[in-house]
Amino acid sequence: MEENEYIQFVLDSQKNILLLTDGHHLKMANRAMLDFFGHTTFEDFVKAHNCICDMFVQEEGYLSKEINGKLWIQALIHDENTPNLAKIKDLKGRTHIFQIDVNEKEQDGNLYSITFTDITDIEAYKKVLKDKIKKIKEKQQILIQNSKMASMGEMIANIAHQWRQPLNSLSALHTVLMMDYEESGTLTVDQITEFKEESCCYIHQMSNTIDDFRNFFSPNKEKESFVISEAIRESVKFVKDSYRDSKIELIDQTQTHETSITSYRNELMQVIMILLNNSRDAIVCKKVLNPQVIINLTEEENNITITVQDNGGGIDENIIDKVFEPYFTTKFQSDGTGVGLYMSKMIIEDSMGGKLILDNFEDGVLASIVLES
Ligand SMILES: Nc1ncnc2c1ncn2[C@@H]1O[C@H](COP(=O)(O)OP(=O)(O)OP(=O)(O)O)[C@@H](O)[C@H]1O
Ligand SMILES: [Mg+2]
Known part of the structure; x- marks a missing residue:
């Protein structure tokens, strides 16, 4: 066997798509890549396509042929913000998600081995899991809110309780003021000031109770x-x-x-x-x-x-x-x-x-x- 045949044998025994390129032209690819795109030979593939990157689906958050003026391989090597996921359609038109790893051959600087790992199932599973967690969180939020509502009856009883005393006091103040007025047909500034100060105090107390209640029932975000x-x-x-x-x-x-x-x-x-x-x-x-x-x-x-x-x-x-x-x-x-x-x-x-x-x-x-x- 020739050396190239050995290499081809190793490449073909991998399930992931593997290819060698000088950055512009494909040098070698494995069976997995040919099967994925439905080609029988490497030559067929090269005749039909210049680059695997021609098949990248353009989408935000995924790798495209060119990023910020750089070719995808260069972008992957030099810019750590480059997404290392690409969407590619197979011969039946189904979109797969691949994770891409690039290795550069140090001395030459123009030979790269690139691995495409199909993570479509993992990504789909991640999405299902994320949706499930979101739903559970929403349900929990509803439960928390419902439970607050359930204790509302008890709380309203509490408010009523806490209002009774200042309400009685207000009513007493009011009665005293009316009696003073009926007795003399007039009210002194002192009487009015005293009424104002005391009644304000009770009203304030009642208003506080309501505020406590309202604050509690607005959910914290x-x-x-x-x-x-x-x-x-x-x-x-x-x-x-x-x-x-x-x-x-x-x-x-x-x-x-x-x-x-x-x-x-x-x-x-x-x-x-x-x-x-x-x-x-x-x-x-x-x-x-x-x-x-x-x-x-x-x-x-x-x-x-x-x-x-x-x-x-x-x-x-x-x-x-x-x-x-x-x-x-x-x-x-x-x-x-x-x-x-x-x-x-x-x-x-x-x-x-x-x-x-x-x-x-x-x-x-x-x-x-x-x-x-
Ligand atoms: N301090 C406690 N002393 C004794 N038993 C308790 C105490 N706290 C909770 N329990 C027991 O735990 C059970 C569950 O409490 P939990 O607060 O979840 O529900 P609950 O009080 O029965 O109903 P609610 O949903 O109205 O709170 C109670 O029914 C009770 O048997
Ligand atoms: Mg309880």
Whole structure:
């Protein structure tokens, strides 16, 4: 066998398209290339085409015959931004995607061996996977939003609760003012000023409640920097009335911390509320004596840990592995849907890159949110 025949034999035994060129003219190609374009001999191919690059499909993001005034081989060797993927149609007109690798023979500088690896299937699979991930993300977003809606009823009750006191006070102020007026047929500047100042204070309080509520229901698109203890204080605001009604002591030990984080504020608030609601439900269900829930915050090296600890009797060891599954609940249908912890885990671990862990601890549950600082 002649040397060229050996080389041809090696080239032909490869599944990828392989060719040798001086940059302008094809010197050799393997069987895979001839089969791909439907030619029987190398000579046939060279007669029909000057260059394999004539068959590149022109498309943004893919290699073309010329890029920025350079021939494709030169562009591939010298410009690292040149796309190394090319689209080429086979003899049946089907488009394939190839990854291209060029090797230059050092001394001559005008001999190149080029490999075309068919990655059509991999690219198609990547696209399917990308679409699937996108769909899952969309579904998760809908779930998060739905769960917020589900807790809306509870929140509206909270607002009503929080409005009652300033509303009563406003009404009392108004009555006093009217009585003063009816008594003397006139009002002094002092009386009017006093009414104005006090009523403004109550109106402000009511308006704040509405703002808290509105902020919470607008989904966070962007991460923002916020003080964690302030977000916790906001979350506590939303549940404090139901805690008071159930006579549960809620101790927030985070308020001395000024640590901030860049993350999704509303989502973190939502998780804290979910945990606080779960603790309250457990305590109410078990009719615990001296019910207590403690929120804490600790910092070490790169981690911030927020804990919610209750004395509600804990979770049965038989089911503790299941509590993060969607729709797993031990509550009556009307009281629980079983998405709270599932969603919380998604928010903390998928969106925020942290960890959410639930453990039985002492006479209740210790929920820990671990976030990177
Ligand atoms: N602090 C806790 N103490 C005891 N059991 C808990 C606690 N937190 C969660 N659980 C258990 O985990 C289950 C799942 O909680 P999850 O928050 O996911 O759903 P849920 O509270 O039942 O319903 P919802 O979707 O309304 O939150 C609860 O039904 C309960 O059995
Ligand atoms: Mg829950």
